[in-house]
Structures are given as C-alpha cells and as structure tokens.
Amino acid sequence: MDKSFSVNIVAPERTLYKGKVFSMIAPAATGYLGVLANHAPMVTTLGSGTITLREESGSTKTIDFKGKGFLEVLNNEVTLLLETGVA
C-alpha cells in the first residue's frame, strides 16, 4: 500500500488544491521533480509547467501553471506557493 501525504497548492488569490496524494510531480526550476511520502525536508523554486498529482482515490490530476513559485516539503506536507495564477 502506498503511503500518502498532503499537498497544498496556493496562489495569491485562492487555494488551487488541497488534499492527500500518493505522488506528485512538479516543475522545479532545474527540471521536473517527483515527490513521494517521507521525502526529506526540501525547498526549491518552481518554473512554468504542469503539476501532476496522483490522488488517493486513484485518479490523476494535472494543474498547468505559468510563472514562478516555491515548493516546500516538510513532514509529509508539501506546500506549493505559486506567484501567479494558472495558465
């Protein structure tokens, strides 16, 4: 059984996603980055691209965005701070 972790994607004007996922792939500044549960604490910048989330229900969700942002992984909680809205 896969372990899940919580993901929070927020833009300045609203929350884009909040929920539990098994895995996440995000466009980090230096290339796509996959995150699974129990990832070590990490901070990175984000570039434009597509965020792919494999949700607990088994479905896959994708969010496109343009611009910059930050990603923080801490204690099985992933926070994505987007600077601009969704593309």
Place this chain on the structure above:
Amino acid sequence: MGQSIRQIKNRIKSVENTEKVTSAMQMVSSSKLNRMDMLLVAVRPYFLKVESLTNNLLTSVEQIESPFIASHQASGKILLCLITSDSGLCGVYNNNIFRVVDEFLRSRDKSKVKLVLVGKKGFNYFKKHEGVEIYNSYIGLNGKYSESSAKEILKLIIDKYLSGAVDEVYVAYTHFQSALVHKPIVEKFLNLDPQKGKVYDYIFDPDRAQILDELIPRYVWMKFRLMLLEAFTAEHASRTVAMKMATENARDMLQSLTLLRNKVRQAKITEEMLDIISSAEALKG
C-alpha cells in the same frame, strides 16, 4: 409651542436629505467592504504560508546574507509608514491610529523618525506636527487597493532602507479582525527578525542563496500588501458602521420630528376651534 410648523417642516426635510446621503454612503462602503473582505480572506492563507516558509528558512539557515535581515548600526533612525484614510466620515478609524502612533512617537526620539504617509488624514495630521520629517505622502488611493501604487510606496520604503537612510521600518495600520473589531497597531516591518523556531535540515535546489534572494523580497512584498489590504478593509468597515449609525440616528430624529409636527398642527387646530366657538358664543350672547 416654540417652533412654527414651517420651521419643523424645514428641519424634517433637511434630516431626510441627510438620511438619504448617509444611507447611500453606507451602501457604497458596504459593497466596497465586501469586495475588500473577499480579497483579504483570499490573500491571508497565502501570506501565512509564505510567512511560515520564510520563518522556517530563516531559523534553519545560519549566516544569512541579506540586507533585509542584517541589522544596521543602531543609530535609531526610523521610517514610519502610516496608513490612514483619504476621506472622513469613518468614525474613530483615523483617531485610533493617531493615538497609537502618538504613543509610539513619544517612546522614540522624534527627530530621528521619518514618515511615509498613505492617506490624506495622516498628512493633514502630521503637516502641523513639529519636528517630524515627512519623506513622502500618497494621497488619493481612497481605500482602493492597486498593485502599482502599493509597489510604488514599498519601493520608496525599501530604497530608504537599503540605502541606509533609516535603520528600521515600522508600519502603523489598522488590523481588520472582523467587521466590528479593528485593532490599530504599529508593527515592525524591516529588518526582518526571524522568530526562533524548530530547525529543519532542508535540501536546497538550486541553492539556498538563490532561494532566499527570491523568497525574501517576495515575503516583504506580500507582507506590505497584506497590511495595506487590512487597513483598507478596516477603513470601509468603519465607514459602513459609522454611516449605519448616522442613518439610524437620522431615522430616530425624523420620527420624533414628525411627532412634534403633528402635535403642533393639532394644537393650532384646537386653538382655532376655540377661537371660533368663543366668538360664536359671544355673538349669541
């Protein structure tokens, strides 16, 4: 009866007009309040995330080289940014913030405080004040948040701070807790003072200097933006409440004036009838 019917009627008319104006202003402010409140509610969670990330990083990373954090030599020069409203009729909103600012100024050396004023009321208040220098004032925002003007104000503050003209920056604004509770505060803005917290061993990608270089200005901007939004939301809320009370007072007054008018009219009729009856009696006699 002290007043003639005509005088009372004039007063009723003027109170009616006032009531129309205040109730219109109430509606305008409450719609502005709704809009700002929605924006504020949306921005707050984002800011809290940025703040917690910044705080985590600042406590976890040793020896951060950022001009926003390094404390300058304590020469005590302070920049105080005061956010007030442009127009009046908003109850005690401005007076509350002035009271807090006056208290703050008393505890500091006034000659070392420089002001950046947002809002006409703050400008009017301090232009007569002796011994406090005003760097710049921004008038005409009218409680309407705009990205470009917020950036312009912040740029001035940061320029003064980075050039070393001032050592610390404080912002005096009104914190919007709910539609009825607003708290005027003077908050330290720069330099950033990381609160001691848990230390995490972060992996940085690309590297920590680059991330901090991007994150810290972002944090500073988000924080300033939030303070402006808080203040403007509080302004609209105060005005809504003040206008609501004014409208209610006007309605009460209208009611008692109407009653008075009716009494005076009735008294006059009675008087005339008495006159007629007594003269009729006299003729009969």
